[in-house]
Amino acid sequence: MKRTIAVILSVFFVMMGSQAAFAAKKVNWRLVTHSMPGTEQQRIAENFAETVETLSQGSFKIKVFPAGVLFPVFETFDSLRNGMVNAGMVYSAYWPGKDPLFSFTTQPGSPLSTYAEGAYLVEKLDPWFTKLYAKHGMTYLGHAMVSPLYEQLMSVVPIDSVDKIKGLRIRTSGIGGQYYKALGATTVSLSAPDIYTALQTSSIEAAEWTFWDENMRMGFHEVASYVLDPALQNGTCEYFPLVVNTASWEKLSQENKEIVLAARDRMRYLSAMVYNKEIIAREKWKSLPNVTVVKWSDEDQAKARAVGHKVVREAAEKSPEGQEFLKIYSSALWELGYKEDAKELGYTE
Numbered sequence: 496m497k498r499t500i501a502v503i504l505s506v507f508f509v510m511m512g513s514q515a516a517f518a519a520k521k522v523n524w525r526l527v528t529h530s531m532p533g534t535e536q537q538r539i540a541e542n543f544a545e546t547v548e549t550l551s552q553g554s555f556k557i558k559v560f561p562a563g564v565l566f567p568v569f570e571t572f573d574s575l576r577n578g579m580v581n582a583g584m585v586y587s588a589y590w591p592g593k594d595p596l597f598s599f600t601t602q603p604g605s606p607l608s609t610y611a612e613g614a615y616l617v618e619k620l621d622p623w624f625t626k627l628y629a630k631h632g633m634t635y636l637g638h639a640m641v642s643p644l645y646e647q648l649m650s651v652v653p654i655d656s657v658d659k660i661k662g663l664r665i666r667t668s669g670i671g672g673q674y675y676k677a678l679g680a681t682t683v684s685l686s687a688p689d690i691y692t693a694l695q696t697s698s699i700e701a702a703e704w705t706f707w708d709e710n711m712r713m714g715f716h717e718v719a720s721y722v723l724d725p726a727l728q729n730g731t732c733e734y735f736p737l738v739v740n741t742a743s744w745e746k747l748s749q750e751n752k753e754i755v756l757a758a759r760d761r762m763r764y765l766s767a768m769v770y771n772k773e774i775i776a777r778e779k780w781k782s783l784p785n786v787t788v789v790k791w792s793d794e795d796q797a798k799a800r801a802v803g804h805k806v807v808r809e810a811a812e813k814s815p816e817g818q819e820f821l822k823i824y825s826s827a828l829w830e831l832g833y834k835e836d837a838k839e840l841g842y843t844e
Contacts, residue, residue: 522555522751524581524743528735529568529589531687532561534712535772536705536735539640539765540584543737546758555751557582568686576632581743584639584735587624588669596627598810599820603674604803605730606833610770613641613731616827623820624736634744639759640735640766643773647710648726649719650701651694653787657795666690666702671728673806678799687713694718703728708769708776722780722788727799735766804839812841 526544530536537559544557560580562568568585572593575583590597607613617638628635654660661679672682683699693699695718702719703726704710737759744752781788791799807824811817825842828834 520554520748522551522747524555524557525560525565526557526582527560527562527565527571527574527580527585528583529562529571529585529687531713534709535769536584536640536709537561539735539762539769542765543639543758543762546761547754550754550757551751555754562687569684572631575738575740578740578742580740582737582739584737586668586734587736588671591669594627594631595810596814596816596820598670598673599807599817599824601669601671601729601732602803602824603671603728603806604800604836605727605732606800606828606836607730607732607831608645608725609731610641610643610767612831613733614638614767615831616731616824617641617733619823619827620733620820623816623823624733627816628738629741632741634739634741636737636739636756636759638733638735639737639762640733640769641763642729642731642734643706643766643770644731645725645727646703646705646729647707648701648703648723648728649694649710649715650721650723651697651719652700653721653789654701654723655789655791657791657799663700664698666693666699666704667728668703669729670806670810671703673810674728674803677802677806691715691718705734706769706773706776707780708772711776711779716780716783716786720785720787722786724777724788724790725796727796727803735762737762800836801839804836808840 526540528537528540530540541559544559548556565580566574569589571583571585572590574580586600587597588600607616621637625635657678660675663680664683665675665680666683666685667675668684675682685693687704690702690704691714694702694715780786808821811821821840825837825840828840829837829842
């Protein structure tokens with residue numbers, strides 16, 4: 496009898512120990528994005544969290560916060576670095592004020608225009624971004640989303656030639672600001688929640704922000720009368736990086752790290768599917784009676800691309816890290832067949 500009781504107690508304590516160990520493994524993270532509620536990007540981020548929870552059988556939960564809920568978007572960098580949040584999916588082009596190298600998230604004048612081309616470049620740049628974020632105490636886990644096509648430039652005035660850029664106030668980010676300044680504009684930095692009102696009140700004349708479906712969900716078709724297609728402030732590039740607080744990442748078990756990476760890869764699949772929605776949304780924009788979609792002449796596009804390449808090259812040549820970026824970027828363009836663009840960026844065989 497005593498032996499039976501001893502065995503039962505032993506089993507009980509083993510079970511209790513296992514439950515305690517299981518409870519200790521529970522992980523709760525907070526993740527912030529630059530996206531607005533209800534948009535396709537935010538949905539993809541939320542799907543990421545759902546995938547993590549499912550694969551971990553509920554032991555690893557991530558609460559996803561859209562733009563501006565916890566703090567202003569432009570505070571994300573410091574909040575992520577100091578551990579106020581565990582993870583972020585915020586456009587790296589927002590951080591040149593933290594480090595000028597983040598400017599190269601976008602590439603004005605880039606000829607890349609498809610998801611596949613953008614993904615190719617992003618994969619080539621993965622080690623470069625990994626080192627850049629590590630320099631600031633954060634862990635870069637690669638892209639979660641590559642822009643499916645060119646971003647839009649929406650405006651309240653017609654911009655039907657490159658010369659019409661002069662004198663305009665344009666919302667932009669990263670090295671796109673230097674590009675539009677080189678074309679004669681004044682640039683303004685605004686986060687997503689502020690763009691609608693800025694266009695509505697004409698405190699700016701134009702704004703670049705994501706893509707056709709995303710921008711329609713945000714209601715920009717209500718306040719913008721013109722759209723430039725394509726806009727050349729950047730080609731297809733990394734748009735939604737997955738960056739985590741390094742201490743938070745290092746505390747994860749190997750299993751949970753693998754779960755995060757698996758969920759990231761599912762996000763990549765979903766982001767590739769965004770292309771189809773963008774094509775449909777572009778046709779919706781074109782059918783709107785209050786919106787005119789304009790396209791520059793081949794001559795104007797060539798002129799604008801050349802200005803973009805000059806801006807990128809001059810900025811990159813200022814530092815060894817920038818030169819490393821330029822080598823990767825120009826080599827990728829050459830490999831993809833954009834040989835003249837690669838040469839303008841200094842590529843040599």
